[in-house]
Structure formats: C-alpha cells, structure tokens
Amino acid sequence: xxxxxxxxxxxxxxxxxxxxxxxxxxxxxxxxxxxxxxxxxxxxxxxxxxxxxxxxxxxxxxxxxxxxxxxxxxxxxxxxxxxxxxxxxxxxxxxxxxxxxxxxxxxxxxxxxxxxxxxxxxxxxxxxxxxxxxxxxxxxxxxxxxxxxxxxxxxxxxxxxxxxxxxxxxxxxxxxxxxxxxxxxxxxxxxxxxxxxxxxxxxxxxxxxxxxxxxxxxxxxxxxxxxxxxxxxxxxxxxxxxxxxxxxxxxxxxxxxxxxxxxxxxxxxxxxx
Amino acid sequence: xxxxxxxxxxxxxxxxxxxxxxxxxxxxxxxxxxxxxxxxxxxxxxxxxxxxxxxxxxxxxxxxxxxxxxxxxxxxxxxxxxxxxxxxxxxxxxxxxxxxxxxxxxxxxxxxxxxxxxxxxxxxxxxxxxxxxxxxxxxxxxxxxxxxxxxxxxxxxxxxxxxxxxxxxxxxxxxxxxxxxxxxxxxxxxxxxxxxx
Ligand SMILES: [Zn+2]
Numbered sequence: 233x234x235x236x237x238x239x240x241x242x243x244x245x246x247x248x249x250x251x252x253x254x255x256x257x258x259x260x261x262x263x264x265x266x267x268x269x270x271x272x273x274x275x276x277x278x279x280x281x282x283x284x285x286x287x288x289x290x291x292x293x294x295x296x297x298x299x300x301x302x303x304x305x306x307x308x309x310x311x312x313x314x315x316x317x318x319x320x321x322x323x324x325x326x327x328x329x330x331x332x333x334x335x336x337x338x339x340x341x342x343x344x345x346x347x348x349x350x351x352x353x354x355x356x357x358x359x360x361x362x363x364x365x366x367x368x369x370x371x372x373x374x375x376x377x378x379x380x381x382x383x384x385x386x387x388x389x390x391x392x393x394x395x396x397x398x399x400x401x402x403x404x405x406x407x408x409x410x411x412x413x414x415x416x417x418x419x420x421x422x423x424x425x426x427x428x429x430x431x432x433x434x435x436x437x438x439x440x441x442x443x444x445x446x447x448x449x450x451x452x453x454x455x456x457x458x459x460x461x462x463x464x465x466x467x468x469x470x471x472x473x474x475x476x477x478x479x480x481x482x483x484x485x486x487x488x489x490x491x492x493x494x495x496x497x498x499x500x501x502x503x504x505x
Numbered sequence: 506x507x508x509x510x511x512x513x514x515x516x517x518x519x520x521x522x523x524x525x526x527x528x529x530x531x532x533x534x535x536x537x538x539x540x541x542x543x544x545x546x547x548x549x550x551x552x553x554x555x556x557x558x559x560x561x562x563x564x565x566x567x568x569x570x571x572x573x574x575x576x577x578x579x580x581x582x583x584x585x586x587x588x589x590x591x592x593x594x595x596x597x598x599x600x601x602x603x604x605x606x607x608x609x610x611x612x613x614x615x616x617x618x619x620x621x622x623x624x625x626x627x628x629x630x631x632x633x634x635x636x637x638x639x640x641x642x643x644x645x646x647x648x649x650x651x652x653x654x655x656x657x658x659x660x661x662x663x664x665x666x667x668x669x670x671x672x673x674x675x676x677x678x679x680x681x682x683x684x685x686x687x688x689x690x691x692x693x694x695x696x697x698x699x700x701x702x
Contacts, residue, residue, distance in 0.1 A: 253686060256635075259636075260659045261537075263543060263636075265538070265553075277561055279528070333557070
C-alpha cells in the first residue's frame with residue numbers, strides 16, 4: 233500500500249460517504265457525446281464536409297465547410313436536396329450539423345456584417361484558375377458598392393472575357409461570402425444571380441446600396457459620375473462618388489465620354505485604366 | 506478480452522488505412538472523451554469543442570506517426586492524454602481552432618459568446634440536475650485532483666492507466682484521487698449546508 237494514499241485512517245462514515253460519491257461519479261458514464269462531434273471532427277480532419285444552417289441577409293442558408301475552408305453556400309431548405317447537389321458537384325458527402333462551430337459561425341456573421349478581418353478561409357479547389365481569379369477579384373469590391381462584369385474582366389487581365397466572368401460568378405459555390413452580387417451587368421440590370429434577381433436586390437440593400445437607384449441610373453444611360461471640382465469620374469457607388477454633391481455631379485454614359493470631357497478615372501474604383 | 510482485440514484491430518486498421526478507419530476511432534472513443542472533457546470543463550459546449558479539437562489533433566498525429574508506432578500505441582490512454590492537454594490549454598485561455606480561419610496568429614482573441622447551455626437538450630440521463638451540480642463541483646476542484654478523480658471514478662480507468670495518462674506515479678495518482686474525493690465531499694457538504702440556510 234502506498235503510504236501517501238493511506239496516510240491517516242479513514243473512519244467508516246467517511247468510507248461510506250466516499251462510496252456513495254464514487255457510485256454517483258460512475259453514473260456519469262451514461263453521458264453520450266453530442267451528435268455533432270463526429271461531423272465536426274471529420275470536417276476538421278479533412279475527411280468530409282459538414283454543413284449547418286445559418287442566418288444571412290437574404291434569409292437562412294446552408295453553409296458547408298471542411299479543413300480547407302468554406303466549400304458551399306446555398307439557400308437553406310430541404311436537406312436531401314442540398315446533400316445531393318453537394319455530392320453531385322463535389323463527389324463527396326456533406327454531413328448535417330445542428331449548427332456551425334462557434335468560431336466559424338461568428339466569423340461568418342462578422343464577414344456578412346462587413347468586417348474585412350473576419351478571416352474566413354474558402355475552399356475553392358474545385359474551380360478553374362480563371363474562376364478563382366474572378367471570385368477573388370469579386371471579393372475586393374467593397375461592401376455596398378457594385379462593379380460590372382467588364383470591369384472585372386479587365387481587372388483580371390482578360391478584357392474580352394466579360395461573358396465568361398458572368399458565367400464564373402454564376403458558378404460561385406460560395407455566394408454572399410464571395411460577394412458576386414456586387415458585380416452586375418454593364419447596363420445595370422440586376423438579373424443573373426445564383427439565387428435570383430430578387431435575392432441580389434436584398435443582398436445589396438442589406439449593405440446599404442440602393443438597387444432602385446442603380447436601375448434608374450442604368451435606365452437613363454448613366455454608367456459613371458464625375459465631379460466638376462476634382463474632374464475625376466467614378467462608378468456611381470464608389471465611396472468617392474458618394475461624396476460628390478448634387479451641384480457638382482456630372483453624369484457620363486461611357487468612359488470615353490468622360491475622357492473626352494477631360495475627366496480622369498478614379499484610382500479607387502478604376503472605371504478605366 | 507473482446508474489447509482489447511477490437512482495439513487491436515482498430516490500431517491495425519489505423520496503421521494501414523488511417524482515413525478509412527478514423528471514423529471508427531471517433532465512434533469508439535467520442536463518448537468517453539466527451540465525458541472526461543465535460544467533467545473537466547463543467548460546460549457542455551466547451552466539452553464538445555475540447556473533444557472535437559482533441560480528435561482532430563489525434564488525426565493529425567496519427568498521420569505523422571510511422572505505422573509501427575500506431576500499431577503499438579496505447580490508444581485509449583493516448584487519446585485521454587490529448588484531450589487532457591487540450592482541456593488544460595483551454596483552461597489557460599488558449600482557444601482550440603476547430604475551423605479553418607485565417608488570422609495573424611493562431612489564437613487571435615475572438616470575442617467569446619456566452620455559453621448557452623440552457624438551449625442544449627440534456628442527455629438521456631435522469632439525474633441531469635444532480636449531474637450538473639456534481640459537474641460544477643468537479644469543475645471547481647483544483648486540476649490535479651479533478652483529473653485523477655475523473656479518470657479513476659468517472660472513466661473507470663485502473664490506477665496504472667490513469668497514471669500513464671497523467672504522467673504521474675501510480676502512488677501519486679492514488680493520493681490525488683483520495684484527496685480529490687475528500688475535497689468533493691466537503692464541497693457537497695458545504696453546498697447542502699448553504700441550501701439549508
Ligand atoms: Zn471611384
């Protein structure tokens with residue numbers, strides 16, 4: 233017998249109390265791990281994706297993730313439909329979780345609220361290099377602002393690929409978190425969104441953009457606006473454009489027109505280079 | 506003993522095909538590791554994250570080990586030890602990273618939301634209230650006694666295996682368990698006295 237264990241004599245009352253306590257402690261063995269342990273572990277190990285619903289500006293969405301990052305976002309609805317579209321797209325299963333791990337849920341919430349330092353990682357491995365370039369450029373469009381397909385095509389060095397840019401954005405596996413809703417047709421129409429035009433309007437509204445105003449400008453042929461004091465022109469939603477007062481605001485139908493009027497492109501929103 | 510031969514099989518499988526066998530490891534050990542973590546942290550959400558982090562780390566380590574090492578691993582004690590390390594780090598304020606986030610460093614302090622244990626459906630176990638009380642008291646014990654008591658009397662490990670998990674001598678573990686039980690009894694006594702007053 234170990235002396236440190238038996239130091240001091242246990243009297244029988246103490247013995248009995250200990251035994252009752254030990255019995256009670258052993259009943260803890262009936263406790264089971266929550267169902268979410270397995271899918272979170274497999275996702276963290278990179279062996280499967282896990283997904284759960286979470287809130288977004290356009291309503292609840294399913295978010296799937298794995299060790300590399302967020303892999304898939306779709307409007308929440310039928311689990312079977314989500315799981316089968318996940319499987320047919322990625323060739324592997326996604327397992328349902330009741331809710332996302334706390335860190336991830338918080339980072340998503342922060343990113344959706346406009347925190348650029350939320351630090352979310354995205355898993356874009358299944359995409360082509362071109363698609364990845366398109367999505368990563370789309371992520372640079374500031375919250376509440378919009379750019380055009382042709383702008384994005386030019387920015388990634390593929391000025392003739394505006395149509396392919398539209399297709400790549402339409403194939404975005406991670407809408408909202410990759411804000412493809414901030415890229416629109418050059419004529420200002422808001423259609424052509426993974427979740428439909430109405431969702432695109434809501435996503436933009438949630439960020440403080442005004443979809444009605446965007447469409448009104450587009451209908452009246454205004455693509456850019458300049459300031460007659462700085463003689464700089466911008467996309468209408470650029471933060472520099474929003475500082476121009478009514479009195480000094482000059483509308484342009486094209487970059488060519490702006491240039492011909494002696495205006496130079498804004499260095500922030502780069503309507504032309 | 507059947508349990509032992511199954512563990513033997515599992516280690517063989519892990520050594521031969523880690524990705525194929527890992528899910529079985531999780532299913533086999535998640536309950537006991539969760540209980541251990543729950544007794545350690547006293548909070549279901551924290552315990553869940555501790556176990557998840559521990560098992561993800563275990564996967565990483567198994568992938569780095571030579572197959573011979575995996576085959577000879579004292580799997581159960583090893584998993585408890587990882588879980589214990591994660592729980593200890595967490596108690597020191599190092600948050601586990603369960604999800605792929607990027608940041609300037611590993612443990613950038615994200616604001617910690619309140620643990621909403623109230624919204625978690627409780628386990629199938631009848632004495633849930635009593636268990637929570639005991640969990641809270643356990644979680645309040647100094648770590649060295651808590652670890653020893655939980656491994657010995659909740660998990661039912663032999664003193665030798667508990668000693669291996671804790672990296673202490675068998676005699677030390679025995680005296681830690683003894684002291685821990687005494688502290689728990691005192692705490693329960695105090696709690697009941699408080700309730701009377
Ligand atoms: Zn601008």
